[in-house]
Amino acid sequence: MKKIISILFGFLLITVLSACDTGISIPPTELPADSLFNGSDPSVTSPSNNSSSPAISSSNEPPPPATLTINGATQTAGIGTYCWSATTTPGESVQACVDKVGVPTALDPLKSSSPVRGTLTLPVNDPPTQLALTVFPASNVNEIKSPDATHRWWSFIEGYVSILALKPSQEIKQDLQPGMYVFYVFALWEGKGDVSYGFLVEVK
Numbered sequence: 001m002k003k004i005i006s007i008l009f010g011f012l013l014i015t016v017l018s019a020c021d022t023g024i025s026i027p028p029t030e031l032p033a034d035s036l037f038n039g040s041d042p043s044v045t046s047p048s049n050n051s052s053s054p055a056i057s058s059s060n061e062p063p064p065p066a067t068l069t070i071n072g073a074t075q076t077a078g079i080g081t082y083c084w085s086a087t088t089t090p091g092e093s094v095q096a097c098v099d100k101v102g103v104p105t106a107l108d109p110l111k112s113s114s115p116v117r118g119t120l121t122l123p124v125n126d127p128p129t130q131l132a133l134t135v136f137p138a139s140n141v142n143e144i145k146s147p148d149a150t151h152r153w154w155s156f157i158e159g160y161v162s163i164l165a166l167k168p169s170q171e172i173k174q175d176l177q178p179g180m181y182v183f184y185v186f187a188l189w190e191g192k193g194d195v196s197y198g199f200l201v202e203v204k
Contacts, residue, residue: 061086062098063192064123066185068199070110077185077197078104078151084193095193102144103184104151105200114203116174122187124168130188131164133172138180138200152200154182176203 063084066077083097112118122128136142136159144153159182164170174183183199 063195066123066187066197067121068110068118068183068201069121070112070116070118070201073110075106075110075199077199078106080104080184080196080198082193082195084195085191102146102153102155103182103196103198104148104153105138105182105198107150107152107200109180109200109202111202111204114174114176114178116172116176116201116203118172118201120164120170120172120185122168124189124192126189126192127166127168128187129166129190130186130194131166132186133162133164134184134186135160135162135174135176135181136184138182154198156184159184178203 062079063082065079068075068077080103081098081100083095085093086096110118120133122131134156136157138154142155142157144155146153160174162172162174164172164185179202181201181203183201185197185199186194187197188194
């Protein structure tokens with residue numbers, strides 16, 4: 001009888017340990033500050049070609065920012081996810097890509113009544129190949145908690161999408177209800193790369 005009990009106990013112990021090995025891991029509720037929101041080039045940076053590529057010089061600077069002007073006030077865009085051409089140490093050109101979690105914007109919003117009228121100015125004089133604007137609500141529901149003291153960060157949610165004219169500067173108009181909004185701009189230039197920009201606008 002003792003031998004049977006010992007065998008049953010051993011089998012039960014093995015079953016419990018096996019179940020522990022396949023347990024579900026719970027992701028952390030906060031993202032590491034040093035990898036995503038360090039105020040410079042957060043997240044993962046990698047050249048678009050293979051690992052034998054030369055190192056990128058000039059500290060791999062991000063693409064230049066766009067601006068949005070409303071009622072005479074100008075806001076500089078937060079720079080989100082991008083793939084952008086960079087110069088390597090031997091003078092070669094590679095495309096560096098950075099993925100960011102969320103859309104960065106300025107700390108303080110531009111203020112406007114509805115309809116919102118503004119001037120979007122891109123930093124490249126050449127016309128873009130693609131240009132789109134998505135406007136979505138900004139609230140404590142989709143704001144990402146971040147140690148970045150220079151930007152606010154927002155989760156991308158469904159919004160109003162507009163295909164913009166392919167030119168470096170243009171007037172935009174949006175009929176919006178009162179509230180806070182993220183103006184998310186995606187721009188692509190053939191041969192240079194693509195970049196996403198974030199602006200923060202409050203509609204009174």
